[in-house]
Amino acid sequence: MSLFRSSLLVGIGAIASRVLGFVRDILFAQVLGAGPVADAFLAAFRLPNLVRRVVSEGGLNPALVPVLGRLEPVESARVAGDVIVVFALALLGITGLVELGAGFIALALAPGLGADDEVLALVALYTRLAFPVVVCVTLASIGAALLNIHRRYAAATLAPLAVNGGLIVALVALDTDFSLPPDRKAALLAMSSSLAGLAQLVWVAAALLRGDGPIVRFRRPVWSPALKGLLLAGFPALVASGAVQIFILVGTQIASFWPSGVSWLYYADRVMQLPLGLMAALGASVLLPELAAWHRAGRHDAIVAAQNRALELALLMALPASTALLILAEPMAVVLFQRGAFDAADAHGTALVLMGLSLGLPFATMGKVLSQTLFAQGALRSTLITALAGIAVTAGASLLLGAFFDMGGIALGISLGCLAHAGATILILRRSRLWSLDRAFAGRLIRIALATGLMGATLLAALRLAPFPSVMALAALCLGGLAIYALAAWLFGAVTRQDLSLMTKKS
Template identity: 35%
Template sequence: MSEKSTSTAAVAARGGLLRSGMVVSTMTLVSRVLGLVRDVVIAMLLGAGSGADAFFVAFKIPNFMRRLFAEGAFNQAFVPVLSEYATQRTRAEVRELLDAVAGSLGFVLVLITALAIAASPWLVWVFAPGFQSDPGKLALTAEMLRLTFPYLLLISLTAFAGSVLNTWERFAVPAFTPVLLNLCLIGSAMWLTPLMRDPALGLAWGVLIAGAAQLLFQLPFLARLGLTPRPWPNFRHAGVRRILALMAPALFGVSVSQINLLLDTVLASFLVSGSVSWLYYSDRLVELPLGVFGIAIATVILPALSKRHAEQSREHFSHMLDWALRMVLLIGLPSALALVLLAEPLLVSLFHYGAMTDHDVVMAARSLRAYALGLLAFMLIKVLAPGYYARQDTRTPVKIGVVAMFANMVLNLALIVPLAHAGLALATALSAFLNAGLLGLGLRRRGVLTFQPGWGRYAVQVLGGCTLMGAGLWWLTPEWHAWVGWSAWRRAAELALLVVGGVMAYFGWLALTGVRLHHFRLRG
C-alpha cells in the first residue's frame, strides 16, 4: 500500500462526523465558557465606558481580519487543496505544499502587520470613525492596536497549523487552542492591568501574548504527524497558486457575517458612548452556541466534504449537507429562543458586576435579542458555505455575499434611527437569513443538496420541543430586576436550573416523539 493511501485509510478508519463534531463541541465549550469568564472580568474592570470601547475596537480589528482571512478565505481555500493532496498525492508532495504555503503565508502576513502597525491611527479612523470626536479615546485605541495587530500574524499561522490537523482529523487540538487566548486575557486582567497607566493596555498585551501561546501549542502536534513545515515563500508552486485563486473571492464570500458585524461597530461608534460595548457583550453570548455547535459542525464537515468531492462521491456529499442542516436546526432553534427569553438574566448573571450598570444590561439585552433572531441563519451560513468551498467554487458565495452585504447596509440605515444599536444587530440578523437562503437555493439548483426523507416530521418534532421549552422558561423565569439584588452564586444557581430544565424539556420531548442519537450518525 502506498504512503498516500495509508494515510487516507487511517483517516477514513476514524469515527464518524457526529463523534468528531462532539469532540470539537466539547473543546469549544470549554473555550467559550472561559471566554465568558474573560468577559465577566473585562466587564468588572472596564464596564461599558470609553476604555472598554477602545479595547474592543483595538481587538476587533485584528480579530475581524483573522476571521475574514485565516478562518475565512484561507481556511476555505487551503483545506480542499490540502485534502486533495492528501488523497491523491505522495507524502513528499504534501510536505512540499506545506512548506510553500507556510512560507508564502508568513511573508504576506509580516508585510501586512508592519504596515498596520505604522498606520494604526488611520486604521482606527477607518474602523471607528466616530472616535474622532474623542481624541483621548482615539489615541488610546491606536496605541493598543499596535500591540494587538501582530495577533493576526500569529493566529493566522495557528489557523494554518489547525487546518492541517483538522485534515488529518486531529480536531481536538485546534478546538482547544482558543482556551489559551482566554487564559492569557484573564491572567493579563489580573496581573498586568494594575501595572498599566490605563487598565485596557494590560488587556492589549494579553492579546499579543495569547497569539504566541496558541501558535507554540500546536507545533508539537504537527511534529508528531511529521508535517512540521519548513517555511519558504514559493508563489509559483501549483498548490499555492490554486489556493490564491480560491482565496481571492473567498475573502469576501465566506465572511460576510463578519463584515456585517464590523459595519455595526463603525456605525455604533457614532452613537452614544457604550454602544460598541453593548453590541460586543450581546454578540459574545450569541457566539457561545454559534461556536460550540455551528462552527464545530462546519469544522468537521469541510474536510469530509472535500474528500467526498475528490472521490467524486456526489450522493455521500449531499447526505453530509443534509445531516449538517438537521444538526443546525436541532441546536440553533432552541438556542435562539433561549437567548431571547433569558436575555436580561444572562447579562445580569455574567456581566452585572463592578462597572456594569442596570442601564447597560437593558441596552445590551436589546441587541442580544436582535442578534439571537439571526442565530439560526449564522449557523446555516457556516454549514452551507463549505458546500461550495469543498467543490472549490468560491465565486458563487461572493455573488451571494455582495447581495447580503448591500441588504445589510440598507437595513442598517433604515433601522439605526428608530432602534439605535439594536437596529444594527437586527439588520445583521435579517441579512444573514438572506445570505443563508441564497446559499441553500444555489446548492439545491446545482443538485448538490438533496433533502433526505423525514424532514416534515423532524421539523414538527423540533418545533414542538421548542414550544414546550419556551413555555416553561417564560413561566418560570423571575422578573429580571430581582436578579440584580441576588448574589453571584444565587444568580448562577437560578440560571443553571433554568438552563438544565429547558434542556431536559426540549430533549425529553424529542425522545418521546421518536428522535434517537443514532439518527444523527454519519460516517466522514
C-alpha cells in the same frame, strides 16, 4: 476515527474555547465597563479578534483542504511549507502597514468615535498593540488545517484556548490592581493578546513537528499551480468563512455613533457566539473534509444527504438556543455583566441588542453549514457573492432600523444580514442541484420546532416566578430549559436512537 468521535472532540474544544472567551468577556465588562475607554479598546480589539475567531474556526480550511487533500503526501507537505512561508511574509508586511496607519484604521473601525480625538487616539494605540496577534493566529490556523487533513484534531482544536486563557490571566491580575487607570489597563490587555497569540502558534508548531509522516517541509517557496491557487483562494475563503463576523463588524461601525454602542454590541455578540462558534468549528474541521472527499468521488447524493443531516443537527441546537437567548436576554445581561464598571443601563442596552441578534442565530447557523458544500467544491467565488449580499443587507438594514429603534434596530439589521446570506447560499446550491429539502429534514424541523416551543413556554412561565434573577436562578433556568427541551425532543421524535448509531459509523 468515527464522525461522531471527531465531532465530539472538536465540539468539546469549541465549547471550551467559547466558555473561556465568555469568562474573558465577563472580566472585560468588570475591568473596563462600557464607557469611552471600553469602546476604544473593543473597537480596536474587534479587527484582530475577528481574524482570530474566523481562522480559529477553520476559516482557511476551505482554501487548504480541497487543494492539499488532492496531492501526494510529500508534495502536500512541500506546498504546505510554501504556504506558511508566503503567508508569514505577507502577514508581517500587513502588520507593518497597520502599525503605520493605525490612525486611519481606527477611524474606519469606529467612525462614530472620531468626534473625540482622545478616544480615537486610544483606538489607534490599542490597534497597534493588539494587531500582531493576527500574524500568530493565522499561521497557527494554517497549521491546524494541516493537522485536520491528517485527522489529528486534538492539538488543532485545543491550541486556540491559549489566547483566551492568556487574556484571562492578564484580566485577573489587572482587576486586583486599583492604581492603574482604565486606559493603561486596556493597553496592557492589548499587549497580552499578542503574547497569547504567540503561545498558540508555538503550540501548533510543536504538534506539526510530532508524528510519523511529513506534514510540513520548508524550502524556498516554489510558485506552483497549487500554491497560486491557495493564495488566490485565501482571501475569499476568509471573507466567506467569516461572513457573520463581518456582519458584526459592519454593525459595530454603525453602532459607534451611539454612546456605549460598541460595547453593548460586543458583549451581546459574545453571548450569541457560544452556540454559533460550535457549529462553525464542527463544519470547518469535520464536515468540510468529509464533503470534500465525497465531491472528489462524485457522490453528489451523499453530499445532499450529509447537508440535510448536518442542518438537522445544527438546527437541533440553534433553534432552542435562539429562543432561550431571546427570552433570557435581560437576566443574562444582568447576571453575567452587571458588576464593577458595568451598570444597570449597560445591562439593559446589552439585553436589547442580544434579543435582536438572537433572531438571526438560526439563519447564521444555516449559512455556516450550507456554505461548506461550496467550500468543498472550491466554489469560493460563489461563497464570496453570498457574503457580499449579507454585508449589503446588514449595512442597509442596520442604518434604517437603527434610525428608528437605536441599538436594537442595528442588531435586527445584522440578523437580516444573516438571513440574506443563508438565502443566497440556498439559491446557489439549488441552481447547482446540490441541495434539496427532503421529507426527513422537513419532518425533523417540525419536531424540533415543537420541542423548542414547549421549552420557550416553560421558560416564560418560570420567569414570572423569578423576575429578579440571581446566578443560581439563571443557572436553574438554563439547565431546566435544557432538560425540558431534551425530554421534548425525545418525545416528539426530534432525536431518535438511530441518530447515535448513524453518527458513530466510520466516515
